[in-house]
Amino acid sequence: MPDxxxxxxxxxxxxxxxxxxxFCHCAADAIGQRGLFRVSLSGGSTPKKLYELLAKRDLDxxxxxxxxxxxxxxxxxxxxxxxxxxxxxxLNHLPAEQVHAYPVPVDPNDPAATARQYEATMKEAxxxxxxxxxxxxxxGMGDDAHTASLFPGxxxxxxxGRWFVENHVEKFDAYRYTLxxxxxxxxxxxxxxxxxxxxxxxxxxxxxADPERTxxxxxxxxxxxxxxxxxxxxxxxxxxxxxxx
Ligand code: 6PG
Numbered sequence: 623m624p625d626x627x628x629x630x631x632x633x634x635x636x637x638x639x640x641x642x643x644x645f646c647h648c649a650a651d652a653i654g655q656r657g658l659f660r661v662s663l664s665g666g667s668t669p670k671k672l673y674e675l676l677a678k679r680d681l682d683x684x685x686x687x688x689x690x691x692x693x694x695x696x697x698x699x700x701x702x703x704x705x706x707x708x709x710x711x712x713l714n715h716l717p718a719e720q721v722h723a724y725p726v727p728v729d730p731n732d733p734a735a736t737a738r739q740y741e742a743t744m745k746e747a748x749x750x751x752x753x754x755x756x757x758x759x760x761x762g763m764g765d766d767a768h769t770a771s772l773f774p775g776x777x778x779x780x781x782x783g784r785w786f787v788e789n790h791v792e793k794f795d796a797y798r799y800t801l802x803x804x805x806x807x808x809x810x811x812x813x814x815x816x817x818x819x820x821x822x823x824x825x826x827x828x829x830x831a832d833p834e835r836t837x838x839x840x841x842x843x844x845x846x847x848x849x850x851x852x853x854x855x856x857x858x859x860x861x862x863x864x865x866x867x
Pocket of ligand 1: 664665666667668669678692693694704761763764768769770771
């Protein structure tokens, strides 16, 4: 079991309701303390229900700034776009004038320029931060233990200086875009949302190895290259029972 907070749920629906409640509290706290709530969203299928639930809540939308922790190398209207998924599940249902969304400006023909441009947008939004101090980073985990688009064996895993990079993923023979581990760990809170029996093996591996850290605090390369979700420091885990087994 992890050494950071774990919340178990019988179903994705119940997990999503609990995360929606926690999200509302987190947003209200951030806005109350700092006047703004800046969140990095995860893509994939697990958080969709959460985003749909948030659309029905009463949040101070005008003081929430939405960013994406990772994106596919596709246009915004493509079925695989994380931005499209969030727009349809959540943003399209909010008062348009109160939506402050910063999607990845994907140019499928120029991944490097896309990543640099989005990194510049983040650096403007988080001016003065060494790494972006998100109020919250939402994360998923694939059945191969990837998170964001930090896939096993890919170059972005070792990136120490950049905030946001293009990352070629061999198994898809395609580029993805992702926050680097340091740009996720700089968040005030990091939440994993994990559901489904197909995540059992990966989750057990991520939790099993207690990655030894070098004096620089860097996790030993052997582990994280295979189980990139181990890169995330002290996350809060929101997990369905079937992902534990
Ligand atoms: C993406 C995600 C990715 C996702 C995992 C889990 O762009 O796909 O950001 O990291 O969180 O792949 O995806 P599911 O929630 O669909 O299992």
